[in-house]
Amino acid sequence: MKRVAITGAGTINALGHDVPATMEAMREGRCGIGPLDIRDVDRLSVKIGGQVRGYEETGHFNRQQIALYDRFTQFALLSAGQAIEQSGLEFSGELAARSGVVLGTSGGGLSTQDENYRAVYEAGKNRVHPFVVPKLMNNAAASHVSMQWNLKGPSFTVATACASSNHAMGQAFHMIRSGMTKAMVTGGSESMLCFGGVKAWEGLRVMSKDACRPFSATRNGMVQGEGAGVFVFEEMEHAKRRGAEILAEVVGFAMTSDAADIVMPSKQGAARAIRGAVQDGRVDPARVGYVNAHGTGTAANDKTECAAVADAFGAHADDLLISSTKSMHGHLIGGTGAVELLACIMALRDGVVAPTIGYEEHDPECALDVVPNEAREAKIDVALSNAFAFGGLNAVLALQGV
């Protein structure tokens, strides 16, 4: 079995347009959630989100590219570029053939769908742009990353709702660990903050109208975000031989299915995934110092997740730190695990654990150390990243410091 290093990281999200800006915001406990600036927002009852601000697509892409790149593809390309440049890898010959792209997304080119449904249904047009299909397809982001960086190995898109990017990164991890590939560009991207995307979530009645306050007794729902996180996973010896900077090591991954309910989470399913990731990494559970929680801020998730962590770790659950950075960047749905992996890397590499902001009042059903409101310095040896999707599909990654 090969070991797997992370040698590059990139992101764009409500907290920043790159990794340093995002980590700085996480350290400072800054909130990226604010009033939504989208078309027809007055017809929404939920008017807040973790929107990427100060972003002009024309500043990054030309007219022909914009005709093909939905916002979720743009976010993926920008993040992948940052990650690959940091890694220093150049993909050609044998390395290109044995490197691929696995990205998660839930909605894919949802903004493109939204705009074009408007055109044909609302505006009554009988013609749409010829690139609608290649722009909206869920694999567009993975394909464009592959094309731009000459990645010719296994490449595809994973869609498991809120666990998409963790499932994607798990696949990339398995491919390198098994020897199938040398390097993988992996993570997730989402851009659901359009009228139809928010309206659909509104219908489920689980959204907060004011803030995302995970684990706080006063929490009243989730807040959507958008953006991407993309990493370079690389076979450890390959990375060491070329003297690459290693941000962290991916040591374990597990996925489970609740096989129970389409929206309500299950303690058992989540706990099995947590335990599974620790066992897969052959890690002593007592070494796990930080868990980046799924922590959506809904009543159901947060209490179930805390119960699952307590179940999986026993008495050690009281010693570890657990926080939800969704309080700052919102829920990026299919891209969320990727942005949240940055908090794990920051904890392992810099010894700073990102806080759960917006925390107001203790909830006895979430009685763990949730790092309320302020980041904390701590030496973290092993960190987990949880993702528990609608549909009962759970995916947990285990990372260790180098």
Next chain:
Amino acid sequence: MPVRNKVIQIIADQAMLEVSDVSGDKSLGDLGIDSLGLVESIFAIEEEFDIQVPFNANEPENSEFDISSVDAVIKAVEGLVADQAA
């Protein structure tokens, strides 16, 4: 049809019961309606009466909309319909 009958019809459809089996003192839970079914019932009520029901699934007990029993739901809907007419 009065509000009462329409609400009972919606709840009966959701619970897959006969209208005659939906008595006012029962809670929606008693009738076998789970959290997802509750959200769907509220959507059906909003569509039927063209009203906005203030309900957040994260804090059902704190919502202004009383869902403790079928009678409570009917009363709440009657209030919202009256507010709208006013």
